[in-house]
Amino acid sequence: MSNEHQLLLMPPNWIGDVVMAQPAMSAIATHYRMHHEHCRITLCGRSWLKELLPWLNIKGAEYASDIPAADTAYLFPNSFRVAWQCKRAGVKKIIGYRGQWRSLLLSQPVRHRIDTRTDHHRLFHLDLARQTGITTGSDRVELSVPENGLELGRAAIEKHGMNPERTISVAPGAQFGGAKCYPSDGFRAVVHALAEKGWQPLILGMQEDRNVAESILEGIGSPAWNAAGETALSEALQLIAASKLMLCNDSGLMHVAAGLGIPTVAPFGATDPERTSPSGDKVAILYEPADCSPCLQRECSVPGHPCMANIPPQTLTDACLNMLEH
Template sequence: MPSSPFSIPKHDGNRPSRILLVGPSWVGDMVMAQSLVQVLRQRFPGAEVDVLAPAWSAALVARMPGVRRAVSISAGHGRLELWERLTLAHRLRGSYDQALVLPNSLKSALVPFLAGIPQRTGYLGEYRYVLLNDTRRLNKHLLPMTVQRFVALGLSKDTEPPPDVPAPRLEVHAANVQYALTELNLDADRDILVLCPGAEYGPAKRWPTEQFAAVGRTLAGQGWNIWVMGSAKDGETAQAVCDLVGPTAVNLAGRTSLAQAVDLISLARAVVSNDSGLMHVAAALDRPLVAVYGSSDPGFTPPLSPNSRIVSLGLKCSPCFQRQCPEGHLDCLLSLAPDLVLAQLAELLPDLDAGRPMIAGEC
């Protein structure tokens, strides 16, 4: 868990004044990259920090304090698309003093190399020896968390990584929030519970629909609005949750842009989510959050907010990091009762009545 205040030594040598972060392709990882932005702005006061990011994430980068702008690349996840990278690199020549390459793939290091950025920092991997000239060896025991690994790239090689890192932050603007409400015809006059039942990685990270709905029904019975959010791929699951919760639930999965999802989550009085990108968004917005973990490890990618709680059964077979349950039973999620989540919500919201969840068919 991050501590405050976070402090690192100022840089004593040549100070880069223009820094390019090559960002990750996952929403959650991109959110965690904001911690690195904070470190760079503290280490190099006055430096301009840009983020090279997939086009879909430009709006997310725009909500990261400390970033000047997003440099979009439309090359798809896992695709080389060399011509596009060459064209972008030509456009970026002479624009930056240092590039920090957060992904470990070879293709992610191509643009900084082709653009001739003088200092190119990243972890060894995928034969990137030529592409990077400031290489680091990743010590997974010293840096067990993804966010720690990102932050360490912003420090010099001889700097001992700090035990704590600054929590990622996202900022929204009231005009954008109001625009999202108007566009989607949403009511924000009552307390809002956001449910995020999706997880891009696979079923072994998804708490069952019925359990999400049980939490939603409990708060709906106390007069809350329930917003169910996710990507278009989560639409069917989100609708199933809404059907079980009742008429106060709104299915927003696939109906919002990523920017709108961030802006709307900022209105939530509470969020319940699987280990997903939207979980990290909620944490970075400092919304009261309960994160449900099944096959993944809360010690690797936890929500980095003191206003969050983690629910995990800690079975012998978990975390397995698999997309599908290798044991065929999914007990790490099926056996995780809604009462456990409601109890954590009650800790975050002392005035919440976390009573017995309603079951299907109850009024």
């Protein structure tokens, strides 16, 4: 048994994909901690990963902006580049799926047994661990709120004149593209209907979502906060943890909310819930596919965005109220 083993986890490149890889990363970390007296676990990736990591429930894991010369690395991205970077950094054993002309760079090339065109992405990530002899449990995502995270979220809500016991988070954007997005006038109808029932909307998103958020909240008859573009990722996560509901598109924040056990309502259209639905006990997925669904395109090319038009605002409103009132 070695004195210390340095395990490197290279997560996927999008927030939602990182959350879907959480069960696999947790299983790998647990395995190496069990088999090495001292195991240092490092996650390396995009800068926002540092803010997300405390929520990923991977005991003892640390963030690094640069790839360390680790003993073992698990690569969740499928690119040649990440394998080459690990090789150059001096990683001793590199494990990842074959393909992208990178098999010669991998110490252990793993074959593809799960087809992400039909199967869930969580299973694809878990199979990387399973094919290297690691025992995994369920594919359930289990995130955790860092110390003081909930308190900080509630305090921020109260600072903006809102009641945390009546606050609902709304995320009308999606980084991948507009094809995933429910129409803003539909979000407006739902949010206003919920406000009439005494619920107070908090809009989350990027700076580019701010104008849409303003249009959604225009004329709202309850306390509200347009936080789009105002929060760091860590602050947005705190606000989600302190909310009573998340209403959102298929997005990274959807996966976070569901993984935290926050009641989550999400319309799907361009993407397939069989492949990317969130993991959680309190999830309502609305999917009324059009003939072109799931197109997996960034932007809709069909007049009227039929996959989203098939989901009336009243249906979304009812799903939210069912979550909030039970």
